[in-house]
Amino acid sequence: MAAARLLAAALSAIITATSAIAQSPTLTITGTTSSRTFTQQDLLAHPAIRSITVTDPVYRRPMTYRAIPLPELLKGTGIGADDYLQARAIDNFSVSIPGSLATATSTQIEGFLAVETPAAPWPSIPGKPDRVSAGPFYIVWRLVPPARVSSEYWAYRLAALAVTDSPLKRWPGLAVGADVPAGDPIRIGLDRFVALCMACHRFNGAGEGEQGPDLGRPMNVTQYFQIPALKKLIRDPASVRRWPEQKMPGFDRAALSDSDLDAIVDWLAYKAKQKR
Numbered sequence: 001m002a003a004a005r006l007l008a009a010a011l012s013a014i015i016t017a018t019s020a021i022a023q024s025p026t027l028t029i030t031g032t033t034s035s036r037t038f039t040q041q042d043l044l045a046h047p048a049i050r051s052i053t054v055t056d057p058v059y060r061r062p063m064t065y066r067a068i069p070l071p072e073l074l075k076g077t078g079i080g081a082d083d084y085l086q087a088r089a090i091d092n093f094s095v096s097i098p099g100s101l102a103t104a105t106s107t108q109i110e111g112f113l114a115v116e117t118p119a120a121p122w123p124s125i126p127g128k129p130d131r132v133s134a135g136p137f138y139i140v141w142r143l144v145p146p147a148r149v150s151s152e153y154w155a156y157r158l159a160a161l162a163v164t165d166s167p168l169k170r171w172p173g174l175a176v177g178a179d180v181p182a183g184d185p186i187r188i189g190l191d192r193f194v195a196l197c198m199a200c201h202r203f204n205g206a207g208e209g210e211q212g213p214d215l216g217r218p219m220n221v222t223q224y225f226q227i228p229a230l231k232k233l234i235r236d237p238a239s240v241r242r243w244p245e246q247k248m249p250g251f252d253r254a255a256l257s258d259s260d261l262d263a264i265v266d267w268l269a270y271k272a273k274q275k276r
């Protein structure tokens with residue numbers, strides 16, 4: 001009996017020790033020439049860390065964080081305004097934030113890396129069934145209205161940040177022809193597609209999204225969806241069809257204006273015509 005209890009105690013000590021190892025999270029930051037991995041403790045000891053309060057769309061309320069300004073964090077990475085900062089989450093979900101935004105030092109828009117403190121863990125994200133928090137690393141934005149950033153740029157549960165070329169440089173096949181005038185909705189649609197959709201969808205093979213289908217091939221979505229139904233699906237996928245494992249988040253008007261939604265569909269339709 002005593003032996004069994006001893007064994008149980010020993011086992012639980014081992015389990016505690018291994019889960020402590022599994023729980024010591026790191027963030028890898030890859031610049032244009034080198035890469036460095038930081039522990040949570042390293043980042044909490046960063047000289048530029050401070051307390052900030054932001055209106056947080058993920059937690060849907062004001063939140064206070066220990067956070068490092070992105071321009072300070074990215075010093076030495078070689079990031080330029082035309083580059084992108086690819087933020088990759090623990091589950092491999094990734095989003096590309098324009099370098100101009102990540103390095104902005106304006107008082108209207110400031111980006112930060114919030115670092116969860118082990119002694120004061122963050123609450124779980126509302127509406128997430130798996131009860132995970134946005135930690136341990138989370139990109140947040142301090143904004144002075146009317147300034148806003150795409151909701152996708154509030155990138156949580158991060159494992160890595162990497163400086164990359166612009167998606168258009170990496171995947172020139174996404175581009176719009178030179179004959180399309182500057183300011184044409186098709187150009188806006190491409191910009192919105194890259195910002196909002198490419199985290200999950202590839203297009204004609206371009207991109208790294210893995211959660212949703214390629215929207216360009218074998219067939220372009222505008223060739224098998226009626227356009228009004230396609231727009232309805234992007235706003236609220238469950239309003240068109242539903243099943244238990246459905247994953248795509250809807251984009252309401254706060255996340256995607258009517259004109260930007262039209263522009264994305266214009267770009268998709270333009271690419272379908274271009275292919276023919």
Ligand code: HEC
Pocket residue numbers: 193196197198199200201211212213215221230233234237245246247248249251264
């Ligand atoms: C978080 C990941 C994610 C994002 C971001 C996302 N989607 Fe999706 N999308 C999916 C998944 C997953 C599916 C497959 C159906 C499902 O599980 O909901 C899907 C399905 C679709 C479909 C249906 C395709 C078909 O052939 O059935 C369309 C159209 C679509 N998405 C368009 C978009 C557009 C446009 C955007 C950007 C405004 C976007 N999606 C952003 C994950 C995403």
